[in-house]
Each structure stands twice: as structure tokens, then as C-alpha cells.
Amino acid sequence: MMNRRNLLLSAALLTLTMAAPALAADEPKLPRQHVDLVAPPFVHPHEQATKAGPKIIEFTLNIEEKKVVIDAEGTTFQAMTFNGSMPGPLMVVHEGDYVEVKLVNPATNSMPHNIDFHSATGALGGAELTLVNPGEEVTIRWKATRTGTFVYHCAPGGPMIPWHVVSGMNGAVMVLPREGLTDGKGKALHYEKAVYIGEQDIYIPKDEKGNYKSYDSPGEAYTDTVEVMRKLTPTHVVFNGKVGALTGKNALTSKVGETVLIVHSQANRDSRPHLIGGHGDYVWETGKFGNAPQTGLETWFIRGGSAGAALYTFLEPGIYAYVTHNLIEAVELGATAHFKVEGKWNDDLMTQVKAPSEIPAAKTN
Amino acid sequence: MLIAFKLKLALACIAGLAGPLAVAPLVMERDAAEPDLRDPQAVVELHSGSVAYRVNGDFTHARKQAAAPLVQISLPRSLAVMKHQVSSSDYQRCVDDGACRALDRGVVVAGDRPAVQVSWHDANGYAQWLSRKTGETWRLPTDEEWAIAAGSKFKDDGIAIDDNDPSKRWIARYEREADRAPSDPGTRSFGTFGSNENGLQDIGGNVWEWTASCFVRRVLNDGGKVISESPNCGVRVVEGQHRAYVTDFIRDAKAGGCAVGVPPDNLGFRLVVERDRWPSVQRLVSRVKALL
Numbered sequence: 332m333m334n335r336r337n338l339l340l341s342a343a344l345l346t347l348t349m350a351a352p353a354l355a356a357d358e359p360k361l362p363r364q365h366v367d368l369v370a371p372p373f374v375h376p377h378e379q380a381t382k383a384g385p386k387i388i389e390f391t392l393n394i395e396e397k398k399v400v401i402d403a404e405g406t407t408f409q410a411m412t413f414n415g416s417m418p419g420p421l422m423v424v425h426e427g428d429y430v431e432v433k434l435v436n437p438a439t440n441s442m443p444h445n446i447d448f449h450s451a452t453g454a455l456g457g458a459e460l461t462l463v464n465p466g467e468e469v470t471i472r473w474k475a476t477r478t479g480t481f482v483y484h485c486a487p488g489g490p491m492i493p494w495h496v497v498s499g500m501n502g503a504v505m506v507l508p509r510e511g512l513t514d515g516k517g518k519a520l521h522y523e524k525a526v527y528i529g530e531q532d533i534y535i536p537k538d539e540k541g542n543y544k545s546y547d548s549p550g551e552a553y554t555d556t557v558e559v560m561r562k563l564t565p566t567h568v569v570f571n572g573k574v575g576a577l578t579g580k581n582a583l584t585s586k587v588g589e590t591v592l593i594v595h596s597q598a599n600r601d602s603r604p605h606l607i608g609g610h611g612d613y614v615w616e617t618g619k620f621g622n623a624p625q626t627g628l629e630t631w632f633i634r635g636g637s638a639g640a641a642l643y644t645f646l647e648p649g650i651y652a653y654v655t656h657n658l659i660e661a662v663e664l665g666a667t668a669h670f671k672v673e674g675k676w677n678d679d680l681m682t683q684v685k686a687p688s689e690i691p692a693a694k695t696n
Numbered sequence: 697m698l699i700a701f702k703l704k705l706a707l708a709c710i711a712g713l714a715g716p717l718a719v720a721p722l723v724m725e726r727d728a729a730e731p732d733l734r735d736p737q738a739v740v741e742l743h744s745g746s747v748a749y750r751v752n753g754d755f756t757h758a759r760k761q762a763a764a765p766l767v768q769i770s771l772p773r774s775l776a777v778m779k780h781q782v783s784s785s786d787y788q789r790c791v792d793d794g795a796c797r798a799l800d801r802g803v804v805v806a807g808d809r810p811a812v813q814v815s816w817h818d819a820n821g822y823a824q825w826l827s828r829k830t831g832e833t834w835r836l837p838t839d840e841e842w843a844i845a846a847g848s849k850f851k852d853d854g855i856a857i858d859d860n861d862p863s864k865r866w867i868a869r870y871e872r873e874a875d876r877a878p879s880d881p882g883t884r885s886f887g888t889f890g891s892n893e894n895g896l897q898d899i900g901g902n903v904w905e906w907t908a909s910c911f912v913r914r915v916l917n918d919g920g921k922v923i924s925e926s927p928n929c930g931v932r933v934v935e936g937q938h939r940a941y942v943t944d945f946i947r948d949a950k951a952g953g954c955a956v957g958v959p960p961d962n963l964g965f966r967l968v969v970e971r972d973r974w975p976s977v978q979r980l981v982s983r984v985k986a987l988l
Contacts, residue, residue, distance in 0.1 A: 403881055403950065403961070541801060579874035579958055649863035650870050671870060676861040683862070686756040687913060689926040 358387075359429055365389040368420035371502075371571055372583060372668075374525040374594075377423040380511030385427035387472070392419065392432060394485075394500075396440045396549055401567055402574040402665065406535060409549040410499040410572075411444070411485065417572035418529025419483070419502025421594060424475050425509050431472040438466035441550060443487055444495065448473060449637070450481035450504045458486045475506040479619035480638035484598045493560060493599070494553065499531055499572065501598035503638040508620055512613075512642070515623020520613055520642060522592035526583055528668060530597045530633075530655065531572065532565035565600070567665050568655065574665030583653075585645050587674025593653070596638035604641070605630040605656040606670075608649065611641040630656050647681065648674035739969060740779050740895045745844040746770040750854045752839050752933045753912035761865070762916055763857045769840050777837065777845045778966040780810070780886040780897040781905065787811035787822055795825040800947065808885040810903050812962040816932045816944035819906045819965040826967070833970035839909035839933045841968060846935070849892045849899040853939045873958035876937055881950070881961035896966075904936030904949065904960035911941045936960055
């Protein structure tokens with residue numbers, strides 16, 4: 332837990348490193364690189380296979396508590412976010428890099444927050460060293476020793492943990508091997524585009540008439556929300572923060588022949604992604620690149636509390652739906668994204684031999 | 697179905713009037729407590745109208761998907777259309793009478809708001825009840841009638857078909873549907889979405905309207921003539937910001953439908969009333985029958 336001594340100590344260290352980076356005792360002698368994060372579903376530019384050596388990669392996460400609208404009916408939700416988005420942004424680094432994250436909790440927020448990186452080792456993923464009150468900021472550095480996609484989330488302690496996580500305060504990190512992705516049998520795998528889909532289960536209380544309630548602050552929502560959470564049945568399951576966030580004008584795009592990496596995180600609850608009309612050519616279901624990917628999958632499993640990655644090269648143009656294949660969640664609760672894929676249709680893979688027409692009357696002779 | 701309608705002039709008691717006209721109610725004995733369901737301002741009479749009409753349904757030619765033809769259609773006779781959609785309070789009166797299924801919980805019941813979350817069966821049931829109550833024949837408009845009444849607000853849903861590449865059709869339809877104005881599905885008071893040139897309110901607003909037309913598959917010959925058709929009347933044509941085909945028992949199109957495509961915000965309806973050259977006699981006869 333936070334105490335004044337830790338706070339003063341980290342403040343002092345921070346001042347030292349800022350004033351004279353070369354003199355900080357425990358800092359690795361590595362080049363630094365600052366990376367500007369990008370809102371999901373997009374991912375900041377990054378190398379896959381890299382000839383560069385390890386660096387200290389700097390990221391900043393600004394915590395923002397905000398009231399958001401999560402569906403077409405105008406249902407509001409008191410969200411807690413990293414950088415204003417649900418999920419928080421995807422951070423991409425390489426094995427051996429050091430990840431230095433400045434976590435800022437502006438005074439406009441109402442609660443203490445912190446961050447637990449599943450990719451990090453020790454201190455509850457960093458949660459022990461990052462608790463900040465409104466008006467405070469903290470910087471933590473962890474070494475990316477393991478490759479793969481990993482969840483990060485806020486974990487301020489006790490009942491606050493699940494509540495903050497299902498309020499939107501989660502995201503993911505991808506630690507790439509320095510040689511890039513491979514199929515585990517020596518073949519290098521490369522993607523032209525990476526997308527990050529963060530799935531969020533949301534629990535909104537209803538009033539006596541059965542309408543979703545609206546609150547003016549997270550604190551006011553807390554008691555009612557925990558009651559709904561304890562039933563373990565979400566009222567909404569959404570991709571990128573609201574029903575339909577990745578459809579229509581915001582549908583994901585690709586083209587025939589393009590290889591896409593789809594990183595999927597679910598910080599709290601199991602999910603079973605499926606690309607309707609497509610497959611997972613190479614899927615790291617558990618998200619860990621030290622394992623050879625499974626190939627040619629239909630539907631894969633993202634266990635709650637993890638992020639997985641799937642690689643697919645589109646073969647047919649058209650509209651694809653990317654869903655969790657509990658179709659009730661996909662259609663009724665909002666867990667659907669669309670891909671709009673341009674290109675030339677391949678009749679060999681699929682063709683309508685005969686268009687629908689009336690069943691011919693039975694011949695009598 | 698690829699028939700060109702011929703324009704005919706209106707006759708009888710409305711002779712001499714060229715534009716849309718509000719029809720005065722016939723004075724009849726009625727229960728004093730029951731407000732007149734035939735509000736004099738609520739019906740617009742169209743005597744002429746013509747529109748470029750993309751025929752509804754699905755077309756094939758030589759066993760492959762074909763483009764739906766675009767034809768010019770006109771009113772064969774005058775058409776009396778409700779100025780606005782059936783209100784939720786009017787619909788509620790049918791419910792209170794025991795003749796209509798109750799409105800869904802979230803629907804605002806008011807005299808100036810549309811009845812929404814209603815299925816085709818609900819709309820039809822209301823039309824039948826209203827006909828009994830007023831002695832007139834109220835019904836859903838056909839898709840063609842709706843198109844003419846909608847006039848400039850009627851949307852062409854045609855897509856150039858490349859029968860070697862079905863994906864182009866899917867993408868074009870998806871992009872067109874995604875191009876809609878951002879929607880707030882909450883019902884608004886009548887007139888919020890404006891009137892068209894025929895004086896009809898809220899065409900193409902956030903309520904899509906049921907028509908009487910069924911989903912039909914038609915087969916074309918080389919000359920573009922329909923050589924066979926098979927209707928599926930379990931699915932009806934719905935019109936609004938775009939044309940949709942919805943299963944007749946569906947009340948909430950938002951959650952239903954395909955994996956792709958943008959569904960209607962709300963399902964509601966407006967009715968047409970059959971008026972002929974001797975309406976006063978007709979109504980008198982029907983009213984007498986209703987009283988017996």
C-alpha cells in the first residue's frame with residue numbers, strides 16, 4: 332500500500348533521473364525511446380523483427396474517469412480509463428526492452444488508481460509501486476523478459492479491483508521476440524496491420540421499471556453496480572468501449588492478401604473470438620509467443636485475465652463479423668466488430684452455384 | 697410487378713382540387729366520450745404522384761443474382777395517407793380495447809409520438825381495429841404506395857450487381873447503410889423530422905414503417921421480363937431511411953437481423969384509408985353496419 336515514505340522516495344528518484352539521467356545508479360545504460368500511444372483499435376507504429384538492441388521505451392498513461400454512452404439507446408456508464416479509451420492503448424515493445432511508464436492521476440479524478448502489468452514480474456505486477464491519488468503521478472520501469480500479449484489493469488485493492496477492471500480500466504501490452512513472430516517451425520510470420528480489440532464486460536444496474544440507471548459519479552454507482560457484478564451476468568459485452576464501436580463507419584478495414592494480427596484482450600471474463608467467414612491462420616490462444624501457434628483455427632479461447640493474438644491473411648473480399656461466439660453476447664449484448672475487406676472474389680473458394688429459387692414441383696413420371 | 701401504373705385523375709367530392717387535402721370528418725352519432733379517431737388534420741389525400749421506383753425483393757437471371765429494375769410508377773387513383781405515423785396513444789386505445797398486443801415497456805405513450813416496437817402483425821391488427829371503429833377501410837400502404845407518398849424522400853436501394861463478385865454488392869450496401877445520419881433512437885414528437893413535399897411528416901426519420909408488401913423473389917428472362925415469382929409473406933418490406941426486409945413478428949429490428957448491415961432504429965407504421973367516389977354513402981353504410 333501507499334505510504335508517504337514510498338511516495339517521497341519515488342519522487343526523489345524521479346527528480347534525480349530527470350535532472351541527470353546518466354547519474355541514476357540503477358538505470359540500464361540503454362538508449363531511450365519515447366512512444367506516443369494510439370487509441371484502440373489502432374496500434375502505434377513499431378518494428379516486428381528488429382536489428383536494434385534493447386532500449387528503455389517510455390510511455391505515458393493518463394487516467395481519466397469519465398461518463399460515457401455505451402449503446403444506441405443512450406445508456407450511460409461511469410467509466411475509468413487509461414488515456415480516455417476503453418480499453419486502454421496497446422503498448423508494443425521487444426523482449427529485453429525496459430518499459431518505463433509514467434502513470435498520471437489528474438486532480439479531476441475522484442479515486443486512487445494504479446496499474447498491474449501481467450507482463451511484469453514482482454510487486455503485484457507493479458500495483459504495489461504505482462498507487463496514485465488524484466493530483467499525483469508515478470513512474471515505474473519493468474523489464475520485458477517474456478514475449479507475448481498481456482493484459483494490464485488497475486488494481487487498487489480489495490473490492491476496488493474488480494470494480495475498476497469492469498469500469499474499463501484495462502488494456503494490453505505486446506512483447507515481440509526480436510526476430511519477430513515465427514510459426515515455431517522456423518518460418519517467419521509478418522503482419523501488414525495490427526489491430527487491438529479489447530473486450531469489456533459491463534454491469535449496469537436497472538431501476539424498478541427495468542431501465543438502465545444513470546449516475547453522476549462512479550462513487551454513486553458503486554453499490555448498485557457491485558450488486559449486478561455479483562450475479563456474474565453482464566448487461567453489455569462490448570468491443571472498444573461501446574456497442575457498435577467497430578462497425579459501420581468505424582468498421583475495421585483490410586484487403587485480400589493482407590495479413591492482419593488481431594490482438595484480443597479480456598481482463599476479466601472468458602471469450603471465444605471467431606471471425607465469421609474467416610479463420611485464425613496462426614493463433615497464440617494463450618497469447619505467449621514462446622509457444623508455437625496453433626494453426627487453422629475456427630474459434631479460439633481467450634481466458635479471462637489474458638490477451639491472445641491471431642494472425643489471418645484475408646482470401647475473400649466482403650464483410651466479415653468478428654465476434655465472441657457466444658452469439659447471445661455477440662448480438663444481444665454488443666460483442667461484434669466488422670471487417671470491410673476489398674479485393675477480387677475467388678470463385679474457387681466459394682460460389683453460388685444456383686441462386687435461391689422456388690423448389691420445383693415434384694415430377695410425377 | 698414491372699407494370700407501369702397509369703395516372704388517373706381523382707373524382708367525386710374532391711374534384712377540382714389538385715394538391716394534398718385534409719379530409720373533413722363526416723358528422724356521425726358516436727359515443728361523446730370517445731375522441732374522434734379520424735382527426736381532420738391527420739390524413740393527406742394525394743391525387744397524383746410519380747416516383748422512380750427500385751422494385752423491391754430479390755432478382756435473379758440465368759440462376760445468378762441480378763440487379764432490381766428501376767421503374768417509373770404513378771398513382772392509379774387518389775391515395776389517402778396518414779399525415780404522421782400512428783401515435784402510441786392511438787395504438788394504446790386498441791390495446792385497451794383488447795384488440796392489440798400491449799406496447800413494450802419502454803415506449804412513450806403520447807398523442808404526438810409514434811407507436812414503435814410494433815410488429816407487422818401489430819400494425820395490421822391496429823388497422824383492422826381502426827376499420828371496425830370508424831367504418832372505413834384502413835390498411836398498410838403497399839411498398840409502391842409508400843414510395844409515391846414519400847416522394848423525394850424515397851431512397852433508391854439499387855446496387856450495381858457484378859455477378860462474378862458478390863462482395864461488391866455486400867460492401868456497397870454496407871457502406872450505404874453506414875452512411876446514415878448518426879441515430880438517436882428515442883421517439884420524437886411528430887414533425888421533428890420535417891415534412892416532405894406531400895405534407896407527410898417524419899418520412900425517413902428514426903422510425904421505419906411497415907408496408908403491406910411481402911418479400912418476393914423474381915426471376916427475369918433475357919429481356920428483363922419477370923417470368924416467375926415466389927413471395928415469402930412471413931417477411932415484409934419496411935421503408936424508412938433505407939429499405940429493409942423484416943420478419944413479420946419482429947418488434948425490435950435493432951437486435952435482430954443479419955451479422956452485418958445496419959438495422960432500423962424503430963419499427964412503426966402509418967396507414968392509408970380506402971376512399972372512393974361516394975365516400976359519404978360508403979361510410980354511412982359501414983357505420984350503420986357497425987352499429988348493428
